[in-house]
Amino acid sequence: MPGRELLGVEGLTKYFPVKKRLFLSRARSFIHAVDDVTFTVHEGEIFGLVGESGCGKTTTGKLLVKLYEPTCGSIHLDGQDVIQIRRGARLREFRRRVQMIFQDPYESLNPRMTIFDIVAEPLAVQGVRSLVEREERVADMLSKVGLTPPETFMFRYPHELSGGQRQRVAIARAMVLGPEFVVADEPTSMLDVSIRAGVMKLLLELREVLNVSYLYITHDLAVARYMCDRLAVMYLGKVVEVGPTEEVIQEPLHPYTRALIAAVPVPDPTYRREPVEIKGDISAPIDPPSYCRFLPRCPIGDVTCESSPHPSLKEVRAGHFVACHRL
Amino acid sequence: MMDRTTYKFEPLWKIRLRLFARSFRKNWGLFWESRIGPLGLFIILGFALFMAAHPILMSTIWDPKVYDPIMGFDPKLVGQHPAPPSWAHPLGTDPIGRDILSQLMWSTRSEFALGITAAVITVTIGTLIGSVCAYFGGLIDMFFMRLADLVMLFPFFALLIVMQSIIPMDLFKLALIMGGLGGFGAITIVLKSQALTVKVKPYIEAAKVAGGGAFHIIRNHIIPNILPISFLYMMFNVTSAIFSEAALSFFGLLDIRMSWGIMLNTAQDAGYLGAFGYYWWLWAPPGAAITLLCFAFYLVGRGLDEIVNPRLRKR
Numbered sequence: 001m002p003g004r005e006l007l008g009v010e011g012l013t014k015y016f017p018v019k020k021r022l023f024l025s026r027a028r029s030f031i032h033a034v035d036d037v038t039f040t041v042h043e044g045e046i047f048g049l050v051g052e053s054g055c056g057k058t059t060t061g062k063l064l065v066k067l068y069e070p071t072c073g074s075i076h077l078d079g080q081d082v083i084q085i086r087r088g089a090r091l092r093e094f095r096r097r098v099q100m101i102f103q104d105p106y107e108s109l110n111p112r113m114t115i116f117d118i119v120a121e122p123l124a125v126q127g128v129r130s131l132v133e134r135e136e137r138v139a140d141m142l143s144k145v146g147l148t149p150p151e152t153f154m155f156r157y158p159h160e161l162s163g164g165q166r167q168r169v170a171i172a173r174a175m176v177l178g179p180e181f182v183v184a185d186e187p188t189s190m191l192d193v194s195i196r197a198g199v200m201k202l203l204l205e206l207r208e209v210l211n212v213s214y215l216y217i218t219h220d221l222a223v224a225r226y227m228c229d230r231l232a233v234m235y236l237g238k239v240v241e242v243g244p245t246e247e248v249i250q251e252p253l254h255p256y257t258r259a260l261i262a263a264v265p266v267p268d269p270t271y272r273r274e275p276v277e278i279k280g281d282i283s284a285p286i287d288p289p290s291y292c293r294f295l296p297r298c299p300i301g302d303v304t305c306e307s308s309p310h311p312s313l314k315e316v317r318a319g320h321f322v323a324c325h326r327l
Numbered sequence: 328m329m330d331r332t333t334y335k336f337e338p339l340w341k342i343r344l345r346l347f348a349r350s351f352r353k354n355w356g357l358f359w360e361s362r363i364g365p366l367g368l369f370i371i372l373g374f375a376l377f378m379a380a381h382p383i384l385m386s387t388i389w390d391p392k393v394y395d396p397i398m399g400f401d402p403k404l405v406g407q408h409p410a411p412p413s414w415a416h417p418l419g420t421d422p423i424g425r426d427i428l429s430q431l432m433w434s435t436r437s438e439f440a441l442g443i444t445a446a447v448i449t450v451t452i453g454t455l456i457g458s459v460c461a462y463f464g465g466l467i468d469m470f471f472m473r474l475a476d477l478v479m480l481f482p483f484f485a486l487l488i489v490m491q492s493i494i495p496m497d498l499f500k501l502a503l504i505m506g507g508l509g510g511f512g513a514i515t516i517v518l519k520s521q522a523l524t525v526k527v528k529p530y531i532e533a534a535k536v537a538g539g540g541a542f543h544i545i546r547n548h549i550i551p552n553i554l555p556i557s558f559l560y561m562m563f564n565v566t567s568a569i570f571s572e573a574a575l576s577f578f579g580l581l582d583i584r585m586s587w588g589i590m591l592n593t594a595q596d597a598g599y600l601g602a603f604g605y606y607w608w609l610w611a612p613p614g615a616a617i618t619l620l621c622f623a624f625y626l627v628g629r630g631l632d633e634i635v636n637p638r639l640r641k642r
């Protein structure tokens with residue numbers, strides 16, 4: 001299991017400006033999409049990021065692959081400051097080491113490119129000049145992701161493939177440069193239920209074969225439980241709980257995590273779980289108040305929560321962190 | 328898992344050629360089904376044959392002294408010009424004794440050259456600027472969008488009148504100027520909005536994560552995805568270039584020796600347009616040719632529209 005620390009994220013924050021069209025008002029507002037997030041991913045580990053839609057998972061992933069510039073905070077890969085990397089050979093090297101698999105395989109493949117061109121694109125932009133080498137590497141990668149024999153897939157267009165096959169192509173594209181760290185943004189959520197397991201198994205297999213670590217983003221706790229070694233639970237831009245997957249799922253500590261887990265159907269009908277209530281709906285974190293983000297929906301929140309700032313993560317057990325004043 | 332396998336591939340260009348042929352066949356099928364597209368194409372082909380027939384006629388049955396579109400004169404009909412259609416002159420002669428059919432055929436070539444040159448220039452500039460503006464946004468975008476507003480509001484005719492007095496405006500210069508001005512005009516706005524819908528696709532982000540720079544993304548992702556729309560607009564631009572030439576020539580603003588517009592201008596100058604019903608052979612053939620050729624390119628554009636915008640397709 002996990003070795004040395006591969007990726008270190010500290011105080012990572014991303015605000016998006018929003019235009020408020022209020023009469024004569026010039027005030028700028030911000031969506032706090034990711035707010036002061038801290039975690040580490042170890043070599044060979046699958047680190048899960050779970051939470052409802054809109055809580056900032058994708059934004060976190062895109063920050064890690066440098067699609068967005070963070071508002072503040074730091075990211076280190078192997079001890080090297082990622083945010084300082086701007087261009088040139090160092091950026092190119094970073095691109096080789098860190099890749100991303102996108103959520104929607106119908107939109108993440110250019111409809112006018114063949115499968116070969118799509119998977120060979122990273123090789124081409126990274127300067128692999130030899131066509132023979134690109135062909136060999138693409139074919140090899142396609143067979144590794146289960147698109148065999150590769151010759152029958154290489155010169156087809158994305159629209160000729162099924163959703164699962166397309167996601168395999170996207171996985172091949174992410175893996176063809178031999179990355180150490182891959183952000184997988186809900187890679188199975190747009191797929192047919194019947195083929196999800198196959199894609200998940202493939203990702204697990206590739207971890208062993210290619211020796212990669214993942215940040216695995218999902219809103220589905222069952223998926224997280226199947227895939228992840230450790231989990232971080234996000235709520236409106238904040239990480240509220242981090243710990244080993246089984247521990248977080250079987251003994252959730254934060255009221256939000258407990259509510260999430262209570263919402264998952266249980267296979268054993270005799271199992272009784274204490275009901276957890278959460279009120280209201282999730283909203284976008286536009287200029288949020290300074291107190292706990294979860295307070296408006298928290299079943300156990302009280303006046304201390306209202307008068308204190310948002311709680312920071314505390315280690316309540318070895319390796320299990322929770323952000324709540326009442327724990 | 329397999330270790331190292333050696334794969335045998337056909338040469339890449341062969342495969343690409345085959346893929347191109349396949350997608351061409353598919354799109355041709357859709358174009359054919361549109362009905363109006365092929366109709367336009369047939370009319371254009373008709374004009375092409377019409378154009379090709381002229382040099383053949385000139386070197387066989389037409390005496391160049393009589394039938395030359397610019398210098399010709401039929402001495403047998405002195406005093407009767409403009410003569411009505413006859414066996415010798417199927418579309419009659421013009422006020423200075425030249426054969427109308429010969430003029431009409433000869434001019435087809437310059438109409439094609441002008442229309443296509445101007446349209447290619449317009450669409451090339453529009454595609455490049457549209458994708459660059461969409462990709463970079465910011466000041467570059469603002470500059471070209473304001474420029475487009477300016478070009479669209481600009482009084483073209485006044486400009487061309489002024490330019491004509493400085494440099495004689497031949498067909499090639501006209502094509503360059505119309506193509507250039509068109510390229511910085513409305514088409515940049517249209518193609519930019521198309522490019523914007525491409526820019527937000529996740530495959531653009533995937534290309535960035537792979538290490539692709541601005542040039543790579545614009546060339547490999549944005550332009551190929553807006554090219555069908557560019558091509559569509561090219562057809563409509565041919566129409567507008569031919570139309571503008573006719574209008575400018577009609578008012579005598581161009582320094583060209585013969586064109587459909589010049590034919591109308593000749594009729595007008597000699598005062599033959601006033602008596603509308605008479606002397607119809609002076610204005611009807613060039614008028615019909617302009618209308619028909621423009622219409623044909625428009626039809627082809629509409630046919631392409633059904634390929635490019637699948638929502639327009641029936642079924």
Ligand SMILES: Nc1ncnc2c1ncn2[C@@H]1O[C@H](COP(=O)(O)OP(=O)(O)O)[C@@H](O)[C@H]1O
Pocket residue numbers: 016017031032033051052053054055056057058059060284285
């Ligand atoms: N590029 C963007 N510009 C402005 N707001 C954004 C952008 N991307 C995401 N957001 C906002 O940030 C919040 C988090 O979004 P996201 O990271 O996509 O959530 P998730 O992936 O967990 O569903 C949402 O409220 C979303 O509206």
Ligand code: SF4
Pocket residue numbers: 255256292293294295298299300301302305311323324325326
């Ligand atoms: S800090 Fe208070 S409001 Fe926030 S989760 Fe804990 S109990 Fe609820």
Ligand SMILES: [Mg+2]
Pocket residue numbers: 054057058059
């Ligand atoms: Mg998301």
